Amino acid sequence: MSAANRWDAIVVGADVNGLVAAQYLARAGRRVLVVGDADARVDIGWVPPPITRELKLDVEVIGLAQADPWIVAPLDGGGRLELWRDIAKSVEAIRRVSPADAGKWAEFSTRMRRLAGVLEALYVEAAPDIETREIGELLHLARVGLHVRRLGKQTMIDLLRILPMSIAELLDDWFENDALKGLLGAVGVWHLRQGPRAAGTAFNFLHHHVGSRTGVFRPPRSRLTQTLAARPGVELRRGVATIVATGGRATGVRLGNEEIAAPLVVSSADPRTTFEHLEPQLDAEFVRAVGNIKRRSIVARGTVQLERPVDFTTLCVAPSLDHLERAHDDAKYGRISAGPYVEAVATDGRLDLHVQYAPTADQALAERVAETLGVSAGQVRLEPQAGHLYHGELTLDQILFMRPVPGWSRYRTPIEGLYLCGPGTHPGGGIAGAAGRNAARVILKET
Amino acid sequence: MASPRTYDAIIIGGGHNGLVTAAYLARAGKKVVVLEKRPRVGGAAVTEEIFPGFKFTMFSYVVSLLRPEIIRDLDLPRHGLHVLPLESTVTPMENGDYFAAWGDHDETRRELYRHSPRDAEAYDEYGRLMHFMAQAVKPILAMVPPDPTSFDPRDLFALLRLGKHFRGLGAERLHALMKLMTMSSADFLDEWFETDVLKATKSASGIIGTFLGPRSPGTAYVLLHHYMGELDGVFRAWGFAKGGTGAVSESIASAARGFGAEIRCDAPVARVLVKGGRATGVALENGDEIAGKVVVSGLDPRRSFLDLIEEKDLPGDFVADIKRFKFRGSSGKVNLALDALPSFTCMPGIGRQHRGAFSISPSLEYVERAYDDAKYGEFSRRPYMDIVFPSMIDPGMAPPGKHVMSIFVQYAPYNLNGGWTDAKREAFGDAVVNTVEGFAPGFKSRILHRQVITPLDIERITGLSEGNIFQGELALHQLFFMRPAAGWAKFRTPVRAYYQCGAGTHPGGGIMGASGRLAALAILGDGV
Secondary structure (H helix, E strand, O other), X not given: OOHHHOOOEEEEOOOHHHHHHHHHHHHOOOOEEEEOOOOOOOEEOEOOHHXXXXXXXXXXXXXXXXXXXXXXXXXXXXXXXXXXXXXXXHHHHHHOOOHHHHHHHHHHHXXXXXXXXXXXXXXXXXXXXXXXXXXXXXXXXXXHXXXXXXXXXXXXXXXXXXXXXXXXXXXXHXXXXXXXXXXXXXXXXOOOOOOOOOOOHHHHHHHOOXXXXXXXXXXXXXXXXXXXXXXXXXXXXXOOEEEEEEOOEEEEEEEOOXXXXXXXXXXXXXXXXXXXXXXXXXXXXXXXXXXXXXXXXXXXXXXXXXXXXXXXXXXXXXXXXXXXXXXXXXXXXXXXXXXXXXXXXXXXXXXXXXXXXXXXXXXXXXXXXXXXXXXXXXXXXXXXXXXXXXXXOOOHHHOHHHOOOOOOOXXXXXXXXXXXXXXXXXXXXXXXXXXXXXXXXXXXXXO | OOOOOOEEEEEEOOEHHHHHHHHHHHHOOOOEEEEOOOOOOEOOOOEEEXXXXXXXXXXXXXXXXXXXXXXXXXXXXXXXXXXXXXXXEEEEOOOOOEEEEOOOHHHHHHHHHHHOHHHHXXXXXXXXHHHHHHHHHHHHHOOXXXXXXXXXXXXXXXXXXXXXXXXXXXXXXXXXXXXXXXXXXXXXXXXXXXXXXXXXXXXXXXXXXXXXXXXOEOHHHHHHHHHOOEEOXXXXXXXXXXXXXXXXXXXXXXXXXXXXXXXXXOOOEEEEEEEOOEEEEEEEOOOOEEEEEEEEEOXXXXXXXXXXXXXXXXXXXXXXXXXXXXXXXXXXXXXXXXXXXXXXXXXXXXXHHHHOEEEEOOOHHHHHHHHHHHXXXXXXXXXXXXXEOHHHHOHHHOOOOOEEEEEEEEOOOOOOOOOOXXXXXXXXXXXXXXXXXXXXXXXXXXXXXXXXXXXXXXXXHHOOHHHOOOOOOOOHHHOHHHOOOOOOOOOEOOOEOEEEOOOOOOOOOOOOOHHHHHHHHHHHHOOO
C-alpha cells in the first residue's frame, strides 16, 4: 500500500477543536492523523451537549465541577464579595454591598441566561449564511428567526438592543455597585483589545456566559482535550506541521523533513498562520481579508506555584469598570496596564492566571501581579505571548458569517481540500469543540 | 365638530425638523401651528448676531446632510437657501507639516501621494466603496423602520424587502456594510490606509456628536453617516449656508408659512393635554390652551415623554426605555470675532485654505487622548477641533475687514467632574484658544470677542437634553427600529394622536430634516 493513501484526512493542531473534528471524521470511517501538541491545560468554555452525546463522552469525567462560590472579589474597604451558584445566596451577598443591586440579581441573571440560550442555538451549527439562495439554508435561517421569535418580544428586544452595546452601558442600566460591575464587566473584555465602554463587549460577555447556569458568569471548565488526546481511533503525532498544496489543492502536510500525503487537510491553527505559506495560490482579496483579521493579543497567561492553599477557587481583581477602562487605556497606546485586571483560578496546587491588558509580558508585570495576589514575585511565572488565544478577537465584525473572514465562514477555504476548524472560525474561542464539530459535519457532507 | 380654532396639527418646537413636518403637513392642506419657545425659529440651527456686526451660527456649523428631496419638495432655494461649498480641509501636523484635502480630486491625490503612494492608490477605491455604501444605506434614511419584534404582516413584509435590498448589494458590499456598522473608525481605516494624519482626520468625522473615541466600535457607522451628505448630488461635499445654518431654518419656516402654516415664537409649551389616552392639544407656559387633532413634538425623547407628558399616561416599560436613552452631550463650540485671519505655521499666510476647514486632528493618538480626558469627566486639554471661517465664504457674517471663526470642539462632556461653572467654561475656552495658538502663533492677539458654549449651555438655551446635538447618541443600539425605543420608531407614540418628529427618531441628527419629513408622511398616512 502506498503512503499516499494511508490517510484520508490530516488534522493540523491537537487542540480541542482539532481533536473533536478528528473524532467526528474517524467516527464516519475516515482514517485520521492529528499532528500537533496537545495542551495539558484544562479547557475553558462550554462543551456543547451534542459533542458529549455523539462522541459518547462521560460528562462526569470531562466536566470540572464549578466552584462555589464561583467568584471571589476583594472589596475596596476590606472584606470580599462572593457570588454563588445559588441565586438566593448571591442575593444575600450582594445585599451587603448594595440592596438595590441585590433586588435585581435574579431578573438580570434570568434575562442574560435566555440570551445566552439564543447563542447556544446558533453555535452548534455553521454560521447562518445570509447570502444564500439555497432553499435548505433559507429554511435554516427561518428556523433561527422563529427560534428567536418564540422567546417572546422582551427577549427579542433585549437581543437587538444588548448585542451591539457596551458591557459598561448594560451593567450601568442594571447595577450601581462598582465591585459587582467590575467582576461582571471583566468577562466582557476577555481577549479583546477594548475597554468595557466599547460597543460589542456586551456580546463578548454573553458569549462567555454560554453553557453556564443562571447566575454564574464564568465559563465552565473541562478536560475535553486531555480526554480526547487519550482516546483511540485517531493517530496522534507531535510536532508542528505545515500544509502542502499545489495548484490550489491541498495534498498533505510537511512534518520536519517528512511529507505526509492526504486528500483532506483540516487546520485548527490560526487562519493567518494556516495561509501564510499558501499566499501565491490565493487571490489578493482573500489574502488581504486574512491579513485584516484583528488578533491583537493582550492577555498574559501564566501560573503561580502555591506554597500554601488559598481560600478561593476563582479570584477576580477588577474593582470597577473604570479600573478596567484605565487598564485598557495603557494598552491602547501599546503599554502594559499599570493597574491590570487579574484573575486567578486555583487548580492542582497552583493558580492559573489571566492578566489583561498586556501587549507583552515583562518582569515588572509579574511583580505587579504578585503584589495584587499577595504572593512573592518568584512564584509568578508569566508565559511569553504566543499569538491570540482565539485566533481573532470576538468583535462584532468578526463573528458569525464574518468569521474568520467574510464569505468564508463555512470552514471551507479557497484551497480545495483544506478546511479550517479552529477558534478562528465560528463560533470562536471560549467554546470547547463547537467549531471542530461544525467543521467536521460540513466536511463529511462535502467530501 | 371641531371648533374653527382647532388646528389639525400642533408642532412643538421650531427646530428644523419641526419646521419640515409643519411645511409638509401645511403643503397637504392641513391647518398647522408651530410653537417655539425662543424668539426665533431654528432650535440648534440658528444664526445670531452675538457681538455687534458679527453673526454666528451659534451651535451647528456646516450643512451637508439636508435631504435633497426636502430641498426640492419645499422649493427651499426660492425661500432663500443658498449653500456655498466648503472646499478643503487642512490638518496641521505636530511636526509643522500638513495634510490637505482639496475640492479638486487630483490635487488631493497628489497631496496624499506626498505622504504615502500606497494610500494615494487606495484612496480612490475607498472613495468608491464609501460612495456606494452611502447609496446603499440611503433608502433606509427615507424609510419608516419596520419593527422586527412585531408579527404585523406589514412589518414582516418590510423586513423581507429590507433583507432583499441588502442581499441585492452583493456579498462584498454587504460585508463592507457589516464592518461599517460594527467597527471603530480607526480599525476600519487601518484596513485601508497607513498615513496616520489621514486616518486621524477621516476618523474625526466618525466621532462628531458621539461620546466615543476613534478606537471605539460603532464610530465607523458615524463615518458613513457623514458621508451621506449630499449637496447638489455631490457626496461628501460639505457646505456652508449663506447667512449661517439659521438661514436654513428660516428658509424652511418661510416655505411652511407659504403653505399656510402659522409659526409662533416666544410660545413655550408646558405640557401636552391628554384625555383618555389621546392627545387633545397643548398648554402653554402662560396658561393658554390650544386644541389640535394631533400634537407633534420636535423635541428630544426625554423632553417629549418625560417633561411634556405625565408618567401615568405612558406604559411603564416605555418610560424605562426613554429614561435609559443615552444623550451624553460631548461637544462644545467656541465662536470668535477676529480682527484678522490667523496664519497657520504649516501653511503660512492667508489664502484659499481659509475658505475651507481646518481640522485639529494631527494624529489618531491625539484624538484618542482627547477622548480619554472626557471619559473620566474632564474636557479635553488638547481637543479635537473643526474650524471654519464663515466670513470668508459669506462676507455678510462680519463687518468689512473683520472675520468670524467657528470652532466645533470635542470633547466637552456634559457631566463634567464637579459640574460646569463660569470658571470651568472659561478654562475650556482657554484650552481651545491655546491649542489653536500652538498651530497658529499670534492668533490669540487677533481675538476681539469670544463666546464659549458648553453642552450645559446648549441644553439651557435650546433645550437639547445634555446638550446632545443629535437628540440622542447615534449608537448602534439607538438607531433604526430602536430610535428612540424598540417598538416606537415609527413616529407614533403610546399616546394616540401624539407624534414625534425630532432627530431623536430615525434616522437621527445632523440638519438632515429626514425625521421631520418621515414623521409628516406617517401622520398623513394615519389619515389626519
